[in-house]
Amino acid sequence: MTTLEIKNLQVSVETEDSAKEILKGVDLTINSGETHAIMGPNGSGKSTLAYAIAGHPKYTVTGGQVLLDGEDVLAMGVDERAQAGLFLAMQYPVEVPGVTVSNFLRTAKTSIDGEAPKLRHWVKDVKVAMESLRMDPAFAERNVNEGFSGGEKKRHEILQMELIEPKIAILDETDSGLDVDALKVVSEGVNRVKDKTGLGVMLITHYTRILRYIQPDYVHVFVNGRVAESGGRDLADRLEEEGYDRFLTAGV
Amino acid sequence: MSLLVDDKTHQDPQAQIGGDHRIPDQSRAARTRSFDVDAFGVPTGREEEWRFTPVDRLAGLFSDTATDDRAGDAAAEFAVRASEEVSVATLAPGQAPRGTVLVPEDRGAAVASANTPEALHLAIAADAELAQPVRVDVAGRGAGRRSNAHVVLEAGAHSKALVILDHTGAADHTGNLEVLVGDGADVTVVSLQRWDDEALHLAQHEALVGRDAKYKHIAVSIGGGIVRMNSNVRYAGPGGDATLLGVYFADAGQHLEHRSFVDHNAPRCTSLVTYKGALQGDTARTVWVGDVLIRAEAEGIDTYELNRNLVLTDGARADSVPNLEIETGDIAGAGHASSTGRFDDEQLFYLMSRGITEDEARRLVVRGFFADIVAKIGVPEVVETLMTAIEEELSLTMGRTPAA
Ligand SMILES: Nc1ncnc2c1ncn2[C@@H]1O[C@H](COP(=O)(O)OP(=O)(O)OP(=O)(O)O)[C@@H](O)[C@H]1O
Numbered sequence: 001m002t003t004l005e006i007k008n009l010q011v012s013v014e015t016e017d018s019a020k021e022i023l024k025g026v027d028l029t030i031n032s033g034e035t036h037a038i039m040g041p042n043g044s045g046k047s048t049l050a051y052a053i054a055g056h057p058k059y060t061v062t063g064g065q066v067l068l069d070g071e072d073v074l075a076m077g078v079d080e081r082a083q084a085g086l087f088l089a090m091q092y093p094v095e096v097p098g099v100t101v102s103n104f105l106r107t108a109k110t111s112i113d114g115e116a117p118k119l120r121h122w123v124k125d126v127k128v129a130m131e132s133l134r135m136d137p138a139f140a141e142r143n144v145n146e147g148f149s150g151g152e153k154k155r156h157e158i159l160q161m162e163l164i165e166p167k168i169a170i171l172d173e174t175d176s177g178l179d180v181d182a183l184k185v186v187s188e189g190v191n192r193v194k195d196k197t198g199l200g201v202m203l204i205t206h207y208t209r210i211l212r213y214i215q216p217d218y219v220h221v222f223v224n225g226r227v228a229e230s231g232g233r234d235l236a237d238r239l240e241e242e243g244y245d246r247f248l249t250a251g252v
Numbered sequence: 253m254s255l256l257v258d259d260k261t262h263q264d265p266q267a268q269i270g271g272d273h274r275i276p277d278q279s280r281a282a283r284t285r286s287f288d289v290d291a292f293g294v295p296t297g298r299e300e301e302w303r304f305t306p307v308d309r310l311a312g313l314f315s316d317t318a319t320d321d322r323a324g325d326a327a328a329e330f331a332v333r334a335s336e337e338v339s340v341a342t343l344a345p346g347q348a349p350r351g352t353v354l355v356p357e358d359r360g361a362a363v364a365s366a367n368t369p370e371a372l373h374l375a376i377a378a379d380a381e382l383a384q385p386v387r388v389d390v391a392g393r394g395a396g397r398r399s400n401a402h403v404v405l406e407a408g409a410h411s412k413a414l415v416i417l418d419h420t421g422a423a424d425h426t427g428n429l430e431v432l433v434g435d436g437a438d439v440t441v442v443s444l445q446r447w448d449d450e451a452l453h454l455a456q457h458e459a460l461v462g463r464d465a466k467y468k469h470i471a472v473s474i475g476g477g478i479v480r481m482n483s484n485v486r487y488a489g490p491g492g493d494a495t496l497l498g499v500y501f502a503d504a505g506q507h508l509e510h511r512s513f514v515d516h517n518a519p520r521c522t523s524l525v526t527y528k529g530a531l532q533g534d535t536a537r538t539v540w541v542g543d544v545l546i547r548a549e550a551e552g553i554d555t556y557e558l559n560r561n562l563v564l565t566d567g568a569r570a571d572s573v574p575n576l577e578i579e580t581g582d583i584a585g586a587g588h589a590s591s592t593g594r595f596d597d598e599q600l601f602y603l604m605s606r607g608i609t610e611d612e613a614r615r616l617v618v619r620g621f622f623a624d625i626v627a628k629i630g631v632p633e634v635v636e637t638l639m640t641a642i643e644e645e646l647s648l649t650m651g652r653t654p655a656a
């Protein structure tokens with residue numbers, strides 16, 4: 001049982017001339033096995049929340065806490081956060097020229113586990129995971145994200161998650177840019193990991209369609225750098241019908 | 253998010269201002285070529301072709317001085333290892349084929365030529381396919397000691413050979429290499445610069461590529477205080493294929509300069525020039541100047557040149573200058589690309605967010621940067637030497653802050 005606690009988190013980003021405050025006190029707790037959907041308008045700070053938790057150097061935490069089973073996540077380096085069990089599936093995964101997917105996956109797995117995976121099992125695990133995400137085996141020898149289509153990049157993120165087996169995963173718009181089949185395949189991947197390891201999920205999305213495949217336990221409306229309202233699945237449906245107007249006017 | 257943010261090629265402010273320092277542009281073909289040392293003045297650094305080089309540290313190599321060999325103590329030890337299909341002899345100045353391909357193009361090369369009474373002559377019999385590389389190990393026996401060298405490599409028609417020149421130790425070394433690639437031959441020359449820090453090295457490597465022949469020149473520069481290598485190619489007939497590769501890794505205090513010149517003087521030939529380098533540490537300095545001349549008679553040729561530099565820390569500087577002169581429109585292709593980029597923090601973040609430590613992530617990125625050129629080298633033992641050297645270089649900077 002793992003708990004990720006985000007307490008009154010405030011984050012700013014360095015711009016050319018000043019620091020811009022983006023997160024204005026976020027409170028959220030995610031336990032193992034739970035799925036929290038985060039929905040909110042463009043620019044409300046969802047990716048900022050994800051990056052800040054992962055430790056991206058561009059974002060400065062100006063207040064609040066992030067705790068993973070009581071441990072101070074904000075005091076950890078980027079690699080240590082991942083080693084502690086956090087995973088971020090990025091909205092815009094980065095290309096790494098000259099580094100093959102297979103080398104990258106093995107290096108990541110070794111770093112997370114503290115020892116190299118047993119070769120025979122590992123090769124099989126990678127193969128099975130790629131098959132179930134309907135990824136061509138040729139991807140293993142391609143360079144990380146280089147020339148991948150939008151949907152291929154997202155599958156590659158979920159592939160990493162399946163193999164790394166984190167405790168808590170943040171999926172930042174993993175559903176964006178996926179066609180209907182890919183959405184199903186990727187959702188199944190997330191559900192597989194949830195079933196197998198009891199993964200806790202923060203699912204950032206603009207669309208309810210992914211929530212047909214991945215059942216959210218909670219839905220949070222994210223507006224202007226904080227959680228404006230929380231509810232169950234039905235809140236998502238309401239948002240889809242009504243949009244964010246209600247929160248935007250109330251928030252001013 | 254790519255590794256290489258295309259930076260503008262560094263512009264020398266002097267060149268932009270004009271005035272005294274500006275040497276007028278001239279065709280690459282118009283450069284002085286002579287065996288006479290005095291045909292070349294001592295470079296001042298204001299000449300177009302010397303403007304990047306710290307010439308003040310090269311006075312010793314510009315002086316018309318004999319090799320500093322002492323009784324039982326050569327300035328640089330030459331060890332040649334070759335199989336029986338290779339004849340090993342010497343050539344006096346003017347004794348063909350010496351001087352038929354390489355005519356010095358700068359003072360360093362003229363000094364080397366004039367002060368090498370006996371050039372090493374390696375001749376590979378026609379049709380011979382060498383199973384083992386020919387090796388010439390050059391071991392400098394002391395910083396500041398003058399050493400002049402000239403090697404003539406003559407590969408007979410349809411022969412196939414790999415020749416490795418390996419420079420270690422320290423000396424003030426001027427070294428010429430003259431390569432005759434016979435018709436249909438397939439020759440790879442590797443020049444490894446693994447010098448100690450105090451070594452200074454000027455080189456002109458000049459090749460004439462026969463009809464339908466293949467020539468690959470690979471410069472690997474890791475060690476040495478100053479290394480300045482010219483790798484030049486001309487063709488003796490149509491159908492020739494030249495690949496000029498270079499990999500360099502400069503640390504604080506090092507100046508590694510590579511210049512290539514492909515003279516497309518025959519029809520239907522191809523050339524591919526690829527140089528990649530990494531720099532780290534204060535005052536680490538690299539220069540690449542890639543000249544390609546496509547003469548009127550060079551119809552149907554195809555050429556591409558590329559240089560990429562990866563700056564790992566602040567204080568290092570890479571210059572990159574591609575020059576393409578085209579005198580005929582009737583070609584299959586001609587292109588160039590050049591860029592200098594800083595270490596990409598987004599890549600570092602991505603890798604680290606998967607639990608990979610910063611040191612390991614930096615290693616992955618740098619190895620990845622060199623991966624394509626390493627694949628092009630295709631000589632396992634050279635690749636191994638290179639990768640080991642890169643690992644050693646990287647272990648020096650681990651824990652330092654990356655370039656901002
Ligand atoms: N480097 C930066 N410089 C300036 N502003 C930034 C920077 N990074 C983020 N921002 C701003 O912070 C705000 C929040 O951005 P963020 O990417 O977190 O939004 P989001 O909720 O993920 O939006 P979307 O739904 O479009 O993905 C935006 O207004 C954005 O422009």
Ligand SMILES: [Mg+2]
Pocket residue numbers: 046047048091172173
């Ligand atoms: Mg976003």
